[in-house]
Amino acid sequence: MRTLFSENILSPSPTPAPQSNPFELLFPSSISTASSADSTQSSPTQNEWLTQHLQNQQRTESETANQANYAANGQQAPNVRRKGNPKMLFMGLRRSGKSSIQKVVFEKLSPADTLFLEPTSRIGTVKMQSFITFESVELPHQLSATTPDFDHHAVFSHIGAVIWVLDVQDEYLTSISEMIQTAVFLAENYPRVNFEVFIHKTDGLSEEYKYETFREVRQRVQDELSDLGHGDRSVSYFQTSIFDHSIFEAMSKVVQRLLPQLPAMEALLNKLCSTCGIQKAYLFDTMSKIYVATDASPTFLKDYEVCSDYVDVIVDIKQIYGWHGQDGEGKAVSERRNQDDGDIGESMVTYDRSGDTYIYAREINDYLSLICVMGKGSTTNKRVLIDYNVGILHDALLQVFKV
């Protein structure tokens, strides 16, 4: 079974989740067996597997104590499903922008207002209830995760990804060294937790400087991790800024890595794109503007920006004209409403002077929408084909999630 985390480290799930978990994808074919065999055989992880198992046992013993601790931290402990929600932990030096990212991405704060955020002093959780319930935790800098007295189990055991926020406009060498400490700590103790690095506050920097620092940070971290024997650990790096779409793009990638359904969704989108001549297809979580999947063609930030803005427009219109009503959300140049299925919301907008390029949006359900950038190949006279295929995709996606 391909799971949330990188496949060669499969530890038994501590909470078997008796009810059907929508995020557990059942691969019907032999792929699953092949890949699981593939992953369980990885020898260097055998020991880790055992240690992990041991730790998990210890953990169940100390569960109650942790829960109290957790509750004290304002978190909802009892029904946290380990695999349920993509849960991210923000770490980084003070004033590096952790809270800002959370506020902007999950609470839709205006980026300019983040200037007035107070420094965070406690572990705080932000939850966004959408198609996928995103949960993000922020670890204030003064709580060093690597100190022995820190109850890292309570913090890290539920986490899917740790995001290290690095302020590139600040002196980042100290941040790098702390980041490496944390990464090593995680690699040794919680190897299934993804480690992501946001090289943050890149707005207003020159291209050369951005490239140089980005390259330097990546090279340095990689070298140090290799020296410490964790070179095989994959760390993802993103250049982010809350003032443009890069933060959403980076969060999307982070979230995607936590979704077990990603390959299935991607394959579906690939098929759709090649069949209908779609340039780029995104599956958006409508509320958060995070895309949970896209097809495999090269991504350009420009496409994402356009689509994301379009989602914004759709959300705004929907909030005016009713969320659950069966009115679609058409606007702009061409407006379409497909009422045959009760409440299929779809809309289209041309954004090119030539009229060849347009965006097609279709709701999968209330929280998930498909946004496609269409080029010359798929003009409106192929609408029947597109409609049909999108309908197929719609059903397939619903099946994937089995909601």
Place this chain on the structure above:
Amino acid sequence: MSNEGSRRQSSVSTAPPASIPNPPPLPAAPKPLQRARDAAFRFIGYPSRPASPQVEVNGRRIGQGSGGTARYASLSATQNATATHKTGLEIKTIAINEKGTHALLGGKEIFKTVKIEGKLCVEEVNLRTAIRSTPNQASGKPRSTYNIDIADVAWAKGDCGDYVAAATSSGRIILYDLGHAGIPAAQLHEHLRQVHKVTFNPHRGNYLLSGSQDGTVRLWDLRDVRQQASALQSKRKYSGQNDGVRDVKWSPTDGVDFAFGTDSGWIQRWDIRNLKAPKIRVPAHTLSCNIIDWHPDGKHIASASSDKFVRVWDFSHSDKQTSRWEIKTPYPVMNARWRPSCESSMPQDNGARQCTQLVTAYDREHPVIHVWDLRRPALPFREMTPYDSAPTDLLWHSQDLLWTVGREGTFLQADIQHAPKVIDRRSLSSFAISPEGEISFVAQKRRLRRSPKLHHPAAQTPNTNNSLSVSPETTFLSRSWADDSLDRTFLSVTSSKRHAMSKFNPSSIAITNEGVLCAVVPLNNIMDDKRSSVPQQVMITGRMPYHMDPDVFRFLAAKYVKTVALTATVDDKLLQAVQDAFKKNEKYANYAGLYLLSGTWDITRFVTLTMLKRRAEAQRKKDKNSDKQIVKRVNKPTLAELALSFLAEQEQSSVLSPASILPVSILTQHLGVPESTSNVPTPLARPVNSAKTSASQEIAKLPDIDNSEDLTLPPSLSPIMHHKLPDRSFFDSQLTADNLNSLQDTDRTDMVRRWSTQPKTLLSLDPVDTEGSKIPPKLQKHDSEESFAFMVGSTGSSVPASVASAGPMVSERPSRRIPAIGEPSDDAAAEYGGIEAARSDGDAAGSPPLTDEPVPVGQAKALPAAGASPPHEVGHEPLYSLPDDSQEDLEAGKPWVLVELLAELLKHHLKTGDAQTATHLLTLVEPLLPHTHPLPDAEIEATVFTYTETYAAMGFMPDEIASIFDKHLQHTVMAGLQPLQIESILSFYHDQLMSFRLFDEAAYLRKLAYPAYTAVYEDFTEDNTIHLKCGACGKPMVKGMATLTCESCHEKQVPCPICWLKESPYGGGKLMSVCMVCGHAGHAGCLQHWFEEDGEEECLTGCGCVCKS
């Protein structure tokens, strides 16, 4: 696949690829061919492992490099081998077989091979139809619906040359045997996500690498297909990063190495025997790395990315590195390939092959294809646009033939020799001028000739393997295989003998005459050898003609004496000061080596002094008879009045109805006076032109009445002058309400005639007759409208009701008040004035009304009403001109008239762009000029009008405008200089100063220009900063209070002249206060103590300023 699993399998498999290093071959008896190979290995380098049989395989193929790098297409020099094959279906990818005869096209609805022969493209095997027509799978089960979506295809090499691999978006790789096209030979399904690239090892054609979106690269062995066709499993799996592998490529020289580029911009080099970690891992790009390509030398690798860069990396060592070279492309790069190596044109390379070019294709919206040469990475070498949208895939067939496929469904074999060169469309010369007057100029010769052909026997003999045969009749002229980019325009070879210089000496490699076996020169050897081929351009750097040396300019700008402190009268003191100033300037020009210029200063000094002396003398004479002399006033309106009249005119035009009363009274007032006074313009006195012969004229002789009567020109002159008016458009546009257009067009004499008839109509206040309202402006122009000016000045608006009282007021008004002698008129001149008064300079002291009153009889047309100039409180104002408006022409008949001389000098210096000299001449001489050569009336009018407009636009109040005219422009105009010209000279010089960053001098110039010449200072009235001024050198101290040390002269400054302490002992801390009049500063506390408690009134520094007031 896990480590153990794969290891187990590989041990089972019949021939492990390279995991077991083979023993080195016996060193016995190297054959001659072997020797050559060894030499080749020496520079290709296998640092980590001994030569193995596999290496020998590499060695054998080394000349051919990877893929099709050594294919030849024997094309003639003129033949265009462009060929196309249209399919009509979107082609996504292309592959070539080892021999270069066939292309394999893949796409969603296309999967076939095409045989290319010369210009002929023939479809050979249509795999797709074959698959669709085959109902059953290999196992006999019915085939599922055909829906493979091909992302990439590859053609196996060597023994497995019949196999092709197709990567699909679902993660499956399907192998087909071209012999049995209908049935997939094998399905390789281990990738979980889309497979982006598949590639076969160039040395062992049965090894297949596949790179997938799931972040893994898998190695497959095709030889297993025969045994286990149904469930072929990958040999190896290489992961270690979590983002998709966009491109994977085998090393062309090292059979066990490969590299791949990932979605997050990393490129990595791996050894297939090491599953753990890559040999090299480089964060190459910020965005996704779309393609990588090994340089044929096997050491370098090019990576191209969406971040619009192609970077070339040295992958021969694993040090932490940055890119060796990079190309900034205009668009996101989706595809890039090294051009197959061509024969090096370096003679010492002995025909070794080199490769410096690569082709790039961009994202969908940019259909252009560029061929770049790393030796000149700033612009593409060739470009072509084969399709409407960008090609989806491309590869090189041979050195000149590029195969591309596109979304339009066309396969194209393009002959790159026939693609246009970018440089042919560019201008080959360019120049730029620096603000300091340096000019750089780059030029290059355009040569239409082809590259110098290097005829080498190895290149001439076509390869026997060459399968792309061209029909014999076209092969009469063989195309050179030498470097295509070497032609005079783009790059040219500087032949030199520097064998000793390069570390790598290719001539040491014994290149055998086996034709194909020629080594590829490592890229860094070509690139580091800067002199081998460079763009041949000629560059010229130097000074602009007519432009001064910056050092001289700075020196003179700093040193020149800019102005002379003027006195109220011409006295010895002034003469001395003027002489000193000119002498100094002469000296500095001499220092600077500008002897001509110093001569100019000398002559100007002489003429100026002569003129001044004459004036002094004339004054003295005049003073003696001043008592007897009947004071006659000039009727000439001052410029201020003129300006005010313009302003009033505008207001009138806006408030028409009540204003129409005003002209009547004025008209009646003026109708009584002789007609000529109001109508005849100021005499155009040009004595030098007209009276050249009167050289014998006495200097001090007063011009007699007759002479002055002669000067009174007939009115017929004025229309001509009027038509010459440069700014007539101003009048037209401004006064349309008054219907002035017609007036402008009519003759002046007509107008005069009409005057006599107008009063009736005006008096009747007939609205129909609009003529009446236009006339008053004309009247005001020529008659001193003191009353009007006064009204404007006092009330701020032209209220016609007060016109009645104008007469008495005018008559009552005393004559123009002048600065009394000894009265300090200026801070700057205060010392002079004071000292002067104390010494009571003989001739000056005795004559109270020095300057203005003794009006010579000149052109005076006595008017009863116009007796006085408007009052001006000149008292404490600085003098802007020598207050001598003697109307007599003291210079008449002299060989040099100062104004004329100045005009000629200006003309000369402006011709050479020397605003510096022009400016300094102006600032020095202009205030000293006599009022004997005023500008033509019409010009004055136009000028005044222009300036009135400007000042009004600048936001000056009418009275301010009047005073500006009175103090600044009046003198200039009367002296015969055009203020507009001066303004342009000053502002040009100001720009020069600013560009030389001489801010102090520029500031001083602005001070001189304020407020008359708006163009000079108007951009600098905002964003001013205030600095402390150094007490020693007078320069601003930019660093401020922190150090209190002048940066220019390094003088330590006294913090406070009272306490000499850092903080005031009287309280108030460090707070400083400054007197705005004298500029002396001190602690606020100390100053308060000084002025309040000590009761002092004057500045404590003894400057005489009564600060307290």
